[in-house]
Amino acid sequence: MPDHGYSLREVQRMLGVSRSVVEKLVAAEFVSPSGERRDWRFTFQDIVMLRTAQALRVAGVSPVKIIRALDHLRKSWGHEGSLTGVRIAAVGDRVTVRDEASRQWDAETGQLLLDFDGKPAATNIASLQAPLANRAREDATALFYRARSLEEENIDAAESEYRAALARVPDYTDASLNLGGILMDTERFDDAIAVYREALRYRPNDPVLLFNVGVALEDSGRFGEALRSYELCIEHAPDFADAHFNAARIHEELGDAAKAIRHFNAYRNLQKGS
Structure with a gap:
């Protein structure tokens, strides 16, 4: 994607989040925009993470659980290439992750979840699979x-x-x-x-x-x-x-x-x- 990225105004317009929400996620290092605070530029991957946090909140997941889940996801899954194909979902009040092998994990704890019925997790919130393939x-x-x-x-x-x-x-x-x-x-x-x-x-x-x-x-x-x-x-x-x-x-x-x-x-x- 071009180097200049998305401005804070564009992020707010696209996602409908307040400036303070974005600033808190930046402070927590979930996203790392380039440039000075007054002229931040966000990457497409930053947008995905911000949209994920917003969508999980809309789905009823508490802010504390979202922060813990995203923090664990960032630390455990954030090495290069590992997020390709991962899907994040809200299942009840729990944030879950389904990887490319269709294994389902608790995003907050990293615990593998047994999927007895073999069905995919309901209420998919966001995919971190590269969306610009074609x-x-x-x-x-x-x-x-x-x-x-x-x-x-x-x-x-x-x-x-x-x-x-x-x-x-x-x-x-x-x-x-x-x-x-x-x-x-x-x-x-x-x-x-x-x-x-x-x-x-x-x-x-x-x-x-x-x-x-x-x-x-x-x-x-x-x-x-x-x-x-x-x-x-x-x-x-x-x-x-x-x-x-x-x-x-x-x-x-x-x-x-x-x-x-x-x-x-x-x-x-x-x-x-x-």
Whole structure:
């Protein structure tokens, strides 16, 4: 992948995590961005680890268990090449790992788990297998980075490159998010909504996409639809603080004080815990 990597702003936009969450994972050395703090650059593998932590939290695994599991995974499985093909899953309140030989391990303790029914672990959260194996994805990735480099100097060219990337790989969520961001910045809200909803065809429960649809709908004045999108986001990611905040504002605008207070309280509690 290109050397410049992903910025913190892009990581937050793609994953829907707060700056403090990312900073805690950096401090714990789960991810090691390059550059100074004000200009961090994250690799694709960093994104995978951050997305894994976020997805495990959404699946109901406690932060303590996530930290212990990822720490053990990093120390025990982190030597070069060993993460290829590994799948991480939330099974109840336990984080499990399934390796290339289909053996299942407790990620927190490293204990081998016996799989009596021979079925794969339910609720797969993330795969650390290299996702850019085919030529189409390689081409789309090159277009994605070219688009990012053009955003400040030639926004029209950047938009064209993002669309070209999506033409090659329609389920390239990061390209959809960045393209939608350009369309939002240029106040083409209906076009942004269309891009986000197309992306939701491939990831229908993605809270970041649902949140962005809500923002686009709200900015276009469609408050009822925006509220439904925020509520869907919260349904799939109850700790998505900004979705609670935006839902609270709309409820307040619509005169439903009780629901507004409930979401404001949720937002404040999440901010305290972040």
